[in-house]
Amino acid sequence: MGIPEEANSLRESVQPPLAGVHGTAQGPRHLWGTLEIDALGQLRLGGIPAQVLAERFLTPLMVYDEQLLRENMRAFHQALQQTGLKYDISYAAKAFCTLAMCKLADEEGLSLDVVSGGELYTALQAGVAGEKIHFHGNNKTPEELAFALESQVGVVIVDNFTELTLLEGMAAARGVFVNVLLRISPGVEAHTHEFIATGQQDSKFGFDLASGQARQAFRQVRHAPHLHCIGLHSHIGSQIFDSVGFVTAVERLSELYAQGVILGLPLRILNVGGGFGIRYTEDDTPMPMERQILAISAAVRRSFDALNLDLPELWVEPGRSIVGLAGTTLYRVGTQKVMPGVRNYVAVDGGMTDNPRLALYGSKYEAVLANRALDDACGDWTVAGKCCESGDVLIWDTPLPKPQPGDVVAVFATGAYNYSMASHYNRNPNPGVVFVRDGRVAVVVQRETWADVARLDLPLVYD
Numbered sequence: 001m002g003i004p005e006e007a008n009s010l011r012e013s014v015q016p017p018l019a020g021v022h023g024t025a026q027g028p029r030h031l032w033g034t035l036e037i038d039a040l041g042q043l044r045l046g047g048i049p050a051q052v053l054a055e056r057f058l059t060p061l062m063v064y065d066e067q068l069l070r071e072n073m074r075a076f077h078q079a080l081q082q083t084g085l086k087y088d089i090s091y092a093a094k095a096f097c098t099l100a101m102c103k104l105a106d107e108e109g110l111s112l113d114v115v116s117g118g119e120l121y122t123a124l125q126a127g128v129a130g131e132k133i134h135f136h137g138n139n140k141t142p143e144e145l146a147f148a149l150e151s152q153v154g155v156v157i158v159d160n161f162t163e164l165t166l167l168e169g170m171a172a173a174r175g176v177f178v179n180v181l182l183r184i185s186p187g188v189e190a191h192t193h194e195f196i197a198t199g200q201q202d203s204k205f206g207f208d209l210a211s212g213q214a215r216q217a218f219r220q221v222r223h224a225p226h227l228h229c230i231g232l233h234s235h236i237g238s239q240i241f242d243s244v245g246f247v248t249a250v251e252r253l254s255e256l257y258a259q260g261v262i263l264g265l266p267l268r269i270l271n272v273g274g275g276f277g278i279r280y281t282e283d284d285t286p287m288p289m290e291r292q293i294l295a296i297s298a299a300v301r302r303s304f305d306a307l308n309l310d311l312p313e314l315w316v317e318p319g320r321s322i323v324g325l326a327g328t329t330l331y332r333v334g335t336q337k338v339m340p341g342v343r344n345y346v347a348v349d350g351g352m353t354d355n356p357r358l359a360l361y362g363s364k365y366e367a368v369l370a371n372r373a374l375d376d377a378c379g380d381w382t383v384a385g386k387c388c389e390s391g392d393v394l395i396w397d398t399p400l401p402k403p404q405p406g407d408v409v410a411v412f413a414t415g416a417y418n419y420s421m422a423s424h425y426n427r428n429p430n431p432g433v434v435f436v437r438d439g440r441v442a443v444v445v446q447r448e449t450w451a452d453v454a455r456l457d458l459p460l461v462y463d
Helices: 050-057 066-083 099-107 117-125 142-150 161-174 213-222 244-262 289-306 357-361
Strands: 043-045 061-065 087-092 111-114 133-135 155-158 178-185 227-233 269-271 313-316 327-339 343-348 367-369 380-384 393-399 408-412 432-437 440-445
Touching: 043 050, 050 061, 050 327, 050 408, 050 432, 050 440, 061 066, 066 087, 066 099, 066 289, 066 313, 066 432, 087 099, 099 111, 099 117, 099 440, 111 117, 117 133, 117 142, 142 161, 155 161, 155 227, 161 178, 161 213, 161 227, 178 213, 213 227, 213 244, 227 244, 227 313, 244 269, 244 289, 289 313, 357 393, 367 393
Parallel strands: 061 432, 087 111, 087 313, 111 133, 133 155, 155 178, 178 227, 227 269, 269 313, 343 380
Antiparallel strands: 061 327, 327 343, 327 408, 367 408, 380 393, 432 440
16 A cells, blocks of 8 residues: 655654643643643644534534544555565554545544444545455344345455355355455454453454364365455554564464465455553653564565565554544543542533443543643542442542533543443433544534434334
């Protein structure tokens, strides 16, 4: 794949620490992307004060830095060009899937990795060609597979034996041929939360390598005349901070790849998935993505050369590492609960409905009062949501100036899996989403209303 002409030279994706903003900064401060705190203590995104965005579009509001989105995608091109291998970057749409985001990824020369009929539909509606779409999922329904075949997707990543049989039958009935990758569970446990680790042996995803399932899948796909097995895929987890797991997966997959070549399969692709970690708080120290890519490519060359195999195309599937830091969520402060010697709570107008990640994974974030970002912190405050759940918390014990009703709280690095996982719990509407760039705003998802939440409800009427 080509790299956009505007791309800069290879850079390491390191974000500056945010800790200590309140009460220590002595003037304008650049954070990352176009995020900055101006001399008046106002947080700006894309050159626009957060307070202005909150007033115009209401809160909760998800704000994406378009410039940073594009820079992150170009950084992957730059890193992969350095490897000298043929490559493809497939944006993992599950991290954040809207028409605007799919179109942006397409403009930057990325393919699209989708995991449902809804994501496939969104990608197609955004104008992405079917051949640039890769279809994932551990339980693709017959309806979804039919949609994928009708859309002529570029590749289906087959997850299990049931799907192999079903897809071959559907392809044969239509008289079409389908490019597939086999998803392999390589037995690699990435150091991440157990709910987002996917490469270990005990996983719902993929053909298990250790038990011989992967070799059995080779034998089955070899006798599926309408399926062309062109490569192997693995995804070992999310929020991965180093290259060790990737390298181990490559070493194991290369040996399996060699067996497939011996069987006569037309293998040419090794897809190592995504999971490149980002910095959420000062405690996070991910290896720069560029160094991870170079370590992966070195492992590919070493392993394939040792087995006298032609070098494969190297495919990756970044999601969080593209959109995570580019997203910031704005909230309005409402009530407070102060308990001396126990904890201080400040409640905002969103919560686990727009960000369930703390409740699910214990995820940590950093935040500022966007309209008073340089005021002195007056202690630790727990930022709580408005849902009727004790676990509805966005951040535990973060230093903030004394919050006042109407203040705007900006929670950083909310670009990945926040909007994607948003729910209507307590019948709360989903927030609006805007992109910002060079002082301009584009609404990419309209803010829902109470009426929207009940729009599909019907009265109780029996047939």
